[in-house]
Amino acid sequence: MPEPEYEPEQEFGPRIADAFQTKADAARGLRSRGLATEARRRVRKRRQALVAGSAAVVVAVAIGGVWGAIGGPSPVSTSASDNSAGSGQNKEAAPRPDLVCPDRHPILTANGDPAPRTGNGLDLETPVYGLQACRYRLTPGATMLLGSASFNATKAQELVDAIKVLPERNPALPVFKCVPEKARPAEAIVLRFATGAGQREVWVQYDGCAGAGFFTGTRTYGLYAAPLKLLLQGTLRPTGGTYLTHLKGW
Template identity: 65%
Template sequence: MPEPDEQELGPQLADAFQSKAHSIQGRRPASFASEARRRVQQRRHRLTMAAAAVVVVAAIGGVWGAIGGPSPMPTSSSDSAGSAEGHGNKSAPEAPTAIDGCPPQHPILNAPGHEAVPPGTGLDLDTPVFGLQACRYSLVPGNQLLLGTATFTATTARQVVDAIKGLPERNPALPAFKCTAELARPKEAIVLRFDTATGVREVWVGYDGCASAGFFTGTRTYGLYAAPLKLILKDGVRPTSGVYLDHLKGW
């Protein structure tokens, strides 16, 4: 609303009060004129104060708009639910297998060879697996012990199973040896211990000696190839040599 023109309002009020003063008998015109001027001054003061307040409010509003107001609160539960769902979709780090560890005294230490997996302990490669622990053992008589271990997640365990499952029974690229019984016995071997719904199931890996090499489940034999070995031969599980490994490329 436009403000009244104070320059016109003052004289108009003064003239009105002056006319009123002259029309009343027994009163002094000077008194009415003085009263008119006092009321005009009060009116001007009120108008000035009101204008100043508007300016202050406008200035505060401009600063508040520049720095931003408080963040709005969610207005519906769907926002919170969507946020929670978004956090839930984040991929959590996959935990290693829950197997308690490689046993220091394992049946492979006393077995006649790395292919002699005890009945009922081998892994059927169609069985779902949830983790893997690899154990490398020394099989040298008088020095039979655990040499190294490595633990893998369910993803790696499944990759190892898939890499073994498609292998033929023997790798034709590896040589066939004629050797004595003493040389046929491997100096070391690896046991792959898989976590399954029915407990630990194993695959024995032979890569030394001169009688046989491959992945053994007790019921089936898979040839020794580099693809599965590349997934498991890490840290203390990685051999430094082996009769068949010395002829195998890419592991």
């Protein structure tokens, strides 16, 4: 049986289909390669972003360390330990330079006069910003600084507020009659307050027999235990005194 003869037109259709299939396969290949390339590009971009971010953190840490080393700003602590106001113990590191207790103070040569000089006493209505308390031995020939304690502004103002409500004299304390030689106290305390007008003083007398109390130079406030409890600590605390013997609770 003779082979069937195909006309060129009969082969044209399959060739077109093959051509389209080839182009489609090529397009799919290009598309696949394009997607893979895009995926790799995005991965590289993310990796570069992570590396850049890490480098920025390292640089920031390094700059922060250098800044701290050269004295840049440091965080301010707000912990309760930084605030000594109202605590049982005064935590002020050091007294103000103008409040340091002098070895030689006018009270040592005051001849028993319990009051500071006019103009140097503290008006108890004046706000105070710190206190250095100084305890002195007044015995002639053996005068000296016996002890001291510093107080911050809060404690200083608390002490002033406790004194200024006192009467001129504590009626519970005895009144002594004695010769001048016996009137002189063996020791006393000077309270040196920082104020807006400079350093001002209150003298505290609790020994001898001439009188006891807090003396400002213009006013006298009686000797009571409440202010003394805020004040007397460490080397500032007397071992005794004529009036302290009769004062309870100090």
